[in-house]
Amino acid sequence: MQKLSLNQTLQQKLSPQQIQFIKLLQIPTAELETRVEEELEINPALEEGMDEELQNKDEYGDDNDDDYDDEYNQRDDISLDDYLNQDEYAGYKMHSDGSFGEEEREMPIATLHTLHDALMQQFGFLRLNDRQNIIGMQLLGSIENDGYIRRSLQAIVHDLAFSQGFYCGIDEVEQVLKKIQTFDPPGIGARNLQECLLLQLDRKDPNDPNVTYAIKVIEDFFEEFSKKHYEKIQKRLGINDHQMKCVISLITKLNPKPGSVEGEDGLAQYLLPDFWVNNNNGKLEVHLNAKNAPELRISRSFAEMLDTYDKSDKSNRHIRETVTFVKQKLDAAKWFIDAIKQRQNTLQRTMDAIVNYQYEFFLEGDEARLKPMILKDIATLIEMDVSTVSRVANSKAVQTEFGVYPLKYFFSEGISTDYGEDASSREVKSILKELIENEAKGNPLSDDKLEKLLNERGYNIARRTVAKYREQLNIPVARLRKQL
Structure with missing residues (x-):
């Protein structure tokens, strides 16, 4: 019941x-x-x-x-109730806002030039056959906003087979990828950071000995370079301090995210x-x-x-x-x-x-x-x-x-000080950045030392907060800030 x-x-x-x-x-x-x-x-x-x-x-x-x-x-306020349908009237109110009803309007936005647009324009100048065009379009669609292709070539081969019924081999895909990697900005279409840096170095003057050494560093000593073991690399290359500084300077000026030249999210x-x-x-x-x-x-x-x-x-x-x-x-x-x-x-x-x-x-x-x-x-x-x-x-x-x-x-949030006042976290970040900029480049300050220096200035801050602010400022740890 x-x-x-x-x-x-x-x-x-x-x-x-x-x-x-x-x-x-x-x-x-x-x-x-x-x-x-x-x-x-x-x-x-x-x-x-x-x-x-x-x-x-x-x-x-x-x-x-x-x-x-x-x-x-x-x-x-004119009374129109005798010949206006109230339901229809209310429905129009909702629809007139542009967000309700079956015919929803989209908010127009300004047309911006994207990274993909730039790559497609360059792709149109390549003289490719029909098979290469299909592979190239799939590769361009796999390029992320920072300019990398992180899907493996085997996965791209599978994508082509399942989505388009197009069958090809990894070698055929790699041949087309090599052509795309010649596009601007330099480094586009790389599958990892090492390849990205090498693609950019390949555009440099091959007669410059520093370029030759830089390519060798990335090809043969990439792990040591990423850990900043510069003395070990210098010894293996057999070059002096000045040459080593020139090589490191050349590499560090390369763009690790080539897609970012078009904007942080691929938009100008x-x-x-x-x-x-x-x-x-x-x-x-x-x-x-x-x-x-x-x-x-x-x-x-x-x-x-x-x-x-x-x-x-x-x-x-x-x-x-x-x-x-x-x-x-x-x-x-x-x-x-x-x-x-x-x-x-x-x-x-x-x-x-x-x-x-x-x-x-x-x-x-x-x-x-x-x-x-x-x-x-x-x-x-x-x-x-x-x-x-x-x-x-x-x-x-x-x-x-x-x-x-x-x-x-x-x-920004506040941080307590020894003076009984609250300091802006942005103020603390500014001081933290100043301390790091003025540190000894050969012996950078660790997070523990930075914590003590900030405490001495009256800012009650923990080491983990120092690490968080340092990361928000895109500043690497002390080991990676070390310079020759």
Whole structure:
């Protein structure tokens, strides 16, 4: 026998307008212009330019009796329940956001030049037969973002057989790989670091004796080189100290990740600042990038259209459908303008709070002046949720007199000191980097010694934390920092 029960649950749902605001907030300035252009294309109720009423106020003062926004809001309150289907109307609200419904729109992004594009362009200049073309395409698809092919040639042979029914041998694949390894950037298509370095050395002047010695070091003494046993290598090669230094210098200037020349993830990227911070005689001024404040307005003719149709025969199906379309587009345009304004306000408040919190750094540009700061600190100051601050910090950058910094650069945890204060982890990293840069190159400082030196300066830090910060700075252990 079935039993009926009544359960009460509490659910929190975001409105379509909130979702639209979140999406606009997290995209960087470089993509905002594209997003605005897309909205202008799909919504005829949205126009570029300053609102006419606001423009009149700027020119003639506040003498206008009618406020356009109030006028539109009054139109928004017109009762259309007798000929509007509420379910369809709600469905459009969800769909107009661009993230719901069956025909989901994708957010457009700027087209960037990738490593794969560059390799494909070079591949097109090779004179290959049909078999070699198939193998070459498979090899290009196996190249990772750092430029390496880590799948074995046997695995690539199997891939071709199972996915395309194409059968070939390892020797045939290796012949095509050798051609790809002649592409730029040098070292591309290598299967390991040793091969990557050799491919780059092969491009050097073969008549240079240092190049000859460098090739021999990588070919015959790679393990000793990776462990920095330079004295043993020098003895085996029979060369003097000066020659050995030249050989090591030549090798260490090679690129261990050839794919990184196109960008960290294979993309040619650039950083467009969302804010500018200027020092005006000791007073810091924060400005929002003008691209974050596009001038948008609701089409007056489109709004007047709603009035016209509202006075028409409401029982007519075509009139009803037209009114539905017009009101939906007007609502979508108003939501979008409001979301853009809310984005501007949130960005400005967040950046103002960050500058006030890190005021000394923005004055002098000294990392040691950075205070410990977490997302919650800024969220508390601007009275917003931590997730909102996180979306701003993770995708925005600021132009200062000392360079361009991503906002997340200013967030760091604190470390206690002997003076009863908290020091920023970035400040400690800066001192750690300074200690390592000034160490004796022939006898580098171990993590234990670095810990003691930092403790002597008043920073209460453990050896494992020193090791973690050193790794975050991409600094190798003492043994690998040793130089001749």
